[in-house]
Amino acid sequence: MKLYYSLLLFVLSTLTSPMAGLAQRIVITGRVTEAASGQPVPFASIFVKGTTLGTTADDNGRYTLTATQFIDSVSASAMGYRPRSRAVSRQLEQTVNLALVSSAVSLGEVVIRSTENPAFAILRKVQQHKRQNDKARLDAFEFDSYNRIEASLSDITDRLARRKVIRDMTALAGSVGEMERNAQGKPTVPVFGSEVVSRYYVRHRPNREREEIRHSQLYGAAPRDGTVLSQLLGSSFQDYDFYPNWQVVMGKDFISPIADGWRITYDYDLEDSVMVGQDRCYQLKVFPRRAQDLAFTGRIWITTGTYALRRLDLTVDPKANINFVDQIRILQDLAPTTAGPWLPSRTQVVVGLKPTPKQTGLLVRFITINSNFLAQQPHELAFYDQPLATAADALKVPAGFWAQNRPDTLSAQETRTLTVLDSVGKLPSVRTFLEIADLVVNGYQPLGKRELVELGPVAYSYNWNNVEGNRLRLGLRSTPNLSPDWLAQGYLAYGTRDGEFKYGLSADRILNRRNWTVVSLKHSYDLDLVALLDNDIALESPLFEVAARFGNIKPLLPLWREVTSVTAQTDLFHNFTQKVTLRHQRFDPLYNFAYYTSPAQTPESPTAHRFQLSEVVFESRYAPDEVQIQNQNHRTAVGIRKWPVFTARYTLGLNDVLGSDFKYHKFNFALTHSLPLGQLGRTEYTLDAGYIPSTVPYPVLKAHLGNESPIYTSNAYNLMGYFEFVSDRYASLHAEHYFEGLLINSVPLLKKLDWRLVASGNVLYGSLRDANRRTTPDVDAAGQLVPTYRGLGSAPYVEMGYGVENILKFIRVDFLHRLTYRDLPGARNFGVKVCAQFKL
Numbered sequence: 001m002k003l004y005y006s007l008l009l010f011v012l013s014t015l016t017s018p019m020a021g022l023a024q025r026i027v028i029t030g031r032v033t034e035a036a037s038g039q040p041v042p043f044a045s046i047f048v049k050g051t052t053l054g055t056t057a058d059d060n061g062r063y064t065l066t067a068t069q070f071i072d073s074v075s076a077s078a079m080g081y082r083p084r085s086r087a088v089s090r091q092l093e094q095t096v097n098l099a100l101v102s103s104a105v106s107l108g109e110v111v112i113r114s115t116e117n118p119a120f121a122i123l124r125k126v127q128q129h130k131r132q133n134d135k136a137r138l139d140a141f142e143f144d145s146y147n148r149i150e151a152s153l154s155d156i157t158d159r160l161a162r163r164k165v166i167r168d169m170t171a172l173a174g175s176v177g178e179m180e181r182n183a184q185g186k187p188t189v190p191v192f193g194s195e196v197v198s199r200y201y202v203r204h205r206p207n208r209e210r211e212e213i214r215h216s217q218l219y220g221a222a223p224r225d226g227t228v229l230s231q232l233l234g235s236s237f238q239d240y241d242f243y244p245n246w247q248v249v250m251g252k253d254f255i256s257p258i259a260d261g262w263r264i265t266y267d268y269d270l271e272d273s274v275m276v277g278q279d280r281c282y283q284l285k286v287f288p289r290r291a292q293d294l295a296f297t298g299r300i301w302i303t304t305g306t307y308a309l310r311r312l313d314l315t316v317d318p319k320a321n322i323n324f325v326d327q328i329r330i331l332q333d334l335a336p337t338t339a340g341p342w343l344p345s346r347t348q349v350v351v352g353l354k355p356t357p358k359q360t361g362l363l364v365r366f367i368t369i370n371s372n373f374l375a376q377q378p379h380e381l382a383f384y385d386q387p388l389a390t391a392a393d394a395l396k397v398p399a400g401f402w403a404q405n406r407p408d409t410l411s412a413q414e415t416r417t418l419t420v421l422d423s424v425g426k427l428p429s430v431r432t433f434l435e436i437a438d439l440v441v442n443g444y445q446p447l448g449k450r451e452l453v454e455l456g457p458v459a460y461s462y463n464w465n466n467v468e469g470n471r472l473r474l475g476l477r478s479t480p481n482l483s484p485d486w487l488a489q490g491y492l493a494y495g496t497r498d499g500e501f502k503y504g505l506s507a508d509r510i511l512n513r514r515n516w517t518v519v520s521l522k523h524s525y526d527l528d529l530v531a532l533l534d535n536d537i538a539l540e541s542p543l544f545e546v547a548a549r550f551g552n553i554k555p556l557l558p559l560w561r562e563v564t565s566v567t568a569q570t571d572l573f574h575n576f577t578q579k580v581t582l583r584h585q586r587f588d589p590l591y592n593f594a595y596y597t598s599p600a601q602t603p604e605s606p607t608a609h610r611f612q613l614s615e616v617v618f619e620s621r622y623a624p625d626e627v628q629i630q631n632q633n634h635r636t637a638v639g640i641r642k643w644p645v646f647t648a649r650y651t652l653g654l655n656d657v658l659g660s661d662f663k664y665h666k667f668n669f670a671l672t673h674s675l676p677l678g679q680l681g682r683t684e685y686t687l688d689a690g691y692i693p694s695t696v697p698y699p700v701l702k703a704h705l706g707n708e709s710p711i712y713t714s715n716a717y718n719l720m721g722y723f724e725f726v727s728d729r730y731a732s733l734h735a736e737h738y739f740e741g742l743l744i745n746s747v748p749l750l751k752k753l754d755w756r757l758v759a760s761g762n763v764l765y766g767s768l769r770d771a772n773r774r775t776t777p778d779v780d781a782a783g784q785l786v787p788t789y790r791g792l793g794s795a796p797y798v799e800m801g802y803g804v805e806n807i808l809k810f811i812r813v814d815f816l817h818r819l820t821y822r823d824l825p826g827a828r829n830f831g832v833k834v835c836a837q838f839k840l
Contacts, residue, residue, distance in 0.1 A: 025068060027093050029412050032061040032076050035099040042313070042331055043348065044078040044100070049085070055409035056346075064411045076100060081274075102272070119268035122282050125307040126258050133308040134243040135202075135341045140378035142201040143343065145211075146407050147238055148367045150417055151220075152188040154352070155361050168427045173420045188363060193219035193421045195402055200370075201379065207625065208384035208574065215405075216390075217397045219421035238368045240330060240347055242309060246676055249330075250351070251839070252322060252740070253676045254294045257286045258309060265295050265679065273304065276311050280304045291319040292741060293679070296330075308342050309334055321741035321754050323809050323839065326361065327352035337375040345370055355809075369407040385574050386514060387627050444477065452482040460491075463546070465553045467590065468527060469497025480633055485510045487633040493526065502526040508633070516577075516628070516635055517570040522563065530557035530589075530698075531722040535705045544713040548722075555708065556722045557787065559699075560588040575626050581617040584658050586610070587699060592784040594777055595697040597661075601774040611697065614660035619649045644673035653694070664694030681742055685735040686715060692728040695771040698789055702727045704764060704797075712814050712833035717762050719799045719818040719828045726789045727766030736760045738805070760801040760814065766792040795820050805837065812837050 032044040040061030047054035048071050057063040057076075065074060074096055077083040081100035088096060131137055153166070160166055169189050195217050201210040240247065245259040255265045269285040281301035288295035298314035316328040329350040334342040347368040354361035410418070444456035453476050463471040475491035482488075486509055493502040504524035511517040532548060548556065565583040572578050587610060594607040624643040629636045647670045655663035671687040690702055704727065706720035707713060715734050739757040768791025776786055803814035811834065818829045 028065045030096040035101045119270040129307040140203040141375045143370045144372045147196045149194045151192040151364045154188045190417045210384045213390040220424040291317045339375040468495030515571045520567040525562045528561040547709040547711045558590045562586040577621045579619040585613045611661045614654045614657040616652045622646045667691045681739040689731040712835040730766035732764040764797040
C-alpha cells in the first residue's frame with residue numbers, strides 16, 4: 001500500500017497548502033494518430049508552446065497532460081510528422097486528440113548509383129561513420145536512468161478465468177476503472193510492475209560497468225524478497241545497443257540492421273527524409289530476407305550529416321524461431337554526447353509471451369529513460385569492482401517520490417494500472433500463488449511467521465537406489481531474517497535398505513561484502529560414488545545427478561565419504577576470486593576395493609581397504625565480464641557472458657596429517673565459453689586439463705565421467721561407461737553448436753515445426769602411468785575380484801553427435817556415435833539420449 005499512502009499524503013499536502021483553493025487542476029487526455037491511416041504515433045511529444053509543460057505519449061499514442069492553470073492549446077510533434085496544435089477548452093477534464101500529417105523534406109546530399117538501391121549508399125555511409133558514432137569509442141560515460149516495467153495477463157482463457165486468483169485480480173482491476181485492452185480489444189489484467197532509478201557508469205579499455213540502485217519499488221505479484229529482483233530491473237539488464245553486429249534479445253542473438261554484414265540478412269527501402277527533433281534524417285524501412293531469421297522488421301532513422309542512428313522502431317517477425325514469444329517491439333531514441341558518440345535517451349520494449357496461440361499470454365512493457373549524460377570522465381578501476389550496488393534504503397521509497405521524480409507523465413491507464421498493482425500483491429490468493437511458485441522455482445519453503453528458516457530443497461526429499469533403498473531426506477537453511485551475514489544449512493537422510501543415517505552441516509560467514517570475503521565450515525557423512533568424484537562442472541546439471549544416483553548405482557562404485565572442510569574466499573580484484581580450502585576426507589568403499597600400502601606394489605605387498613586424505617586446495621577463478629548479484633547472504637552470477645571463464649586449481653595432499661595416507665599433487669585448469677557466431681548460431685564449449693604426477697589409488701585420480709543414463713548431459717561422455725577410463729594426465733574438449741534454425745528454416749516442410757539442429761563433440765586425450773596402474777591388486781584381502789579400470793592409449797576418446805532440439809518446445813533428442821575404442825568389451829558405439837530443456 002506504499003503507493004496509496006504516498007498519493008494520499010500528496011493530496012492532503014496539496015489541500016492544506018495556502019494556495020490550494022486558488023489553483024486549478026486541468027487534466028487533458030487524448031491520443032496522437034497518423035492523419036492518413038489513423039494508426040497510433042508512439043512516443044509523440046505533447047507540449048504547451050511557450051512553457052516547460054509537456055509529456056510523452058505511450059507506445060499506443062495515448063497521453064495524459066496535467067496543468068495547474070488554464071492553457072489555450074496543446075501541441076504534438078513526432079519524427080516524420082508536421083507539428084500539430086489544437087485549442088483547449090476551459091473544462092477541468094477533457095479529451096484532445098491530435099492527428100499528425102507526414103512531413104517530407106528534400107533529401108540531403110548523398111551519392112546514389114542509378115542501378116543500385118539508394119538505401120545501400122546510406123548504409124555504407126553508416127558503416128564509414130560507425131566508429132565515430134558508437135558509444136564504445138568513449139573512454140567512459142555515465143547517466144541517470146529510470147526504468148519502469150508493467151506486466152499484464154492478456155487473452156485470459158475461460159478455464160484460467162475461473163480460478164480464484166484470477167477472479168480476485170480481475171475484480172480488483174475492474175473496480176478501479178476500465179481495464180486496458182490489447183490489440184484485439186480483449187481486456188488485460190495487470191499482475192506486476194516496478195520502478196527503479198539508478199546511476200549507471202561505464203568504462204572502456206578495460207571494460208567495466210557499475211550501476212547504483214538508488215530507489216526501487218515493486219508492485220503487484222512480486223516475490224517475497226525484492227532485493228535481487230530490484231537489481232535485475234535496472235539498466236544493467238535493459239541495455240539495447242544496435243551498433244555492435246549482434247543484439248541479444250530474450251537470450252537470442254539478433255543481427256543488427258546496421259551490422260557490418262547488413263546486406264546478407266536485410267533488405268532496405270529509402271522511404272523519406274524527415275525531421276526528428278532538430279535532426280534531419282533518412283527514414284529507412286528494414287526487413288529480413290528470410291522471415292524465420294533472428295532479424296528485425298521496421299524502420300530506422302539515420303542523420304543526414306553524421307550518419308548516426310537517431311531513432312529506431314523495430315519488431316520481430318512472429319515467424320522467427322523463438323519459443324513462447326508472439327511479439328517483440330523495440331522503440332529507441334538516441335542523443336549525441338558532447339564527445340560525439342550517441343547514447344540512448346529513451347527506450348521502450350514491448351514483449352508478448354504465450355505458450356501456445358490458444359493459451360493465456362503475458363504482455364510486458366519496459367520503459368527506460370536516461371538523462372544527465374556525462375562523458376569522458378572515468379572513475380578509478382576500483383570504483384567498478386561492485387557491478388551492482390543497492391543503497392541500503394533503496395526499498396524504502398519516500399512518500400510522493402515517484403510523482404516528483406518520474407521523467408515522464410503517467411497516462412490515465414498507467415495510473416490505474418499502478419493503483420491496481422499496489423493492491424494485487426495483498427490479495428490472499430495472490431500471496432498463496434506466489435508462495436507455491438517460489439517453492440517450485442527455488443525449492444525451499446519458509447517456516448513460521450518470522451520465516452527464520454526454510455525447508456528444502458524439496459527435489460532432494462526422496463530418491464531410490466539399490467544400495468540405500470528408499471532414501472528420505474529433510475533439509476533446513478537459515479534466512480536473512482535470522483542473520484544477513486550468516487548462512488547455516490543442514491540435512492538428515494535415511495535409507496530404508498541400508499538402515500543408515502546420513503547428514504550434512506555447513507555455515508558461511510560473510511566478512512566483507514565489497515570483496516565478498518566469506519569463511520565456510522562444512523561437515524558431512526553420506527553415500528557417494530567414485531564415478532562422480534572430482535566432476536564439479538558436469539554435476540551442475542541437477543537432472544543428470546539425480547538420474548546417476550537413481551536405480552542401480554553399483555557400477556558407479558558406491559562408498560561412504562566423510563568430509564570436513566574450512567574454506568576462505570575473496571575477490572582479489574574485479575571478478576578474480578581466490579579460494580583456499582583445508583579438507584579432510586575418510587573413504588570406506590562399499591565394494592571390493594584394495595590398494596597397496598607399500599611402494600613395492602607386488603602381490604605379496606600389504607593392502608588396505610579404507611583410506612583418508614588431508615588436502616589444501618588453492619583455486620583461482622577469473623570471469624572478466626560476469627555480473628554478480630548480492631542478495632544479503634547469497635551471491636549469484638546472472639546475465640550472458642561474452643568472455644570465457646577461467647578456473648585454475650591446485651591440490652596438495654598431505655601425508656600423516658590427521659591420519660591421512662598419501663602425499664600427492666593435482667593440477668587442473670578449465671575454460672568455459674559461449675561463443676556467438678552470428679547467423680551460424682552459437683557454440684558453447686569447455687576445455688578441461690589436469691595433471692597428477694603422484695602415485696595414488698584410482699579414487700584419487702581422475703575418473704572421467706561417463707553417462708549410462710538415458711539423460712543427455714553436455715559435460716559428460718555420453719557413450720562412455722561410468723567407470724571406463726581413469727587418467728593421471730588428460731586434456732578434454734566438450735563442445736556443442738546450436739544452429740538456431742539456420743538449416744531447418746530453409747526447408748519449407750520443416751520450418752513450421754520450429755525445430756532446431758544441434759551438433760556436439762567430445763574429445764579426450766589421457767594417459768595413466770604404470771605406477772598408478774599397479775596401485776590396485778587383482779583381488780582384495782578376502783580373495784574377491786577388485787573392479788578393473790583402464791587408461792587411454794595413444795589415440796583419443798572421441799564421440800560425435802547430432803540432434804534436434806525444440807521438439808514440442810522443450811524436448812531435445814541426440815544421436816551419438818562413438819568413433820574410437822569401439823572394440824572394447826561392452827562398448828556402446830551408438831546411442832540415443834533425450835533431455836528436457838527450456839529455451840526461448
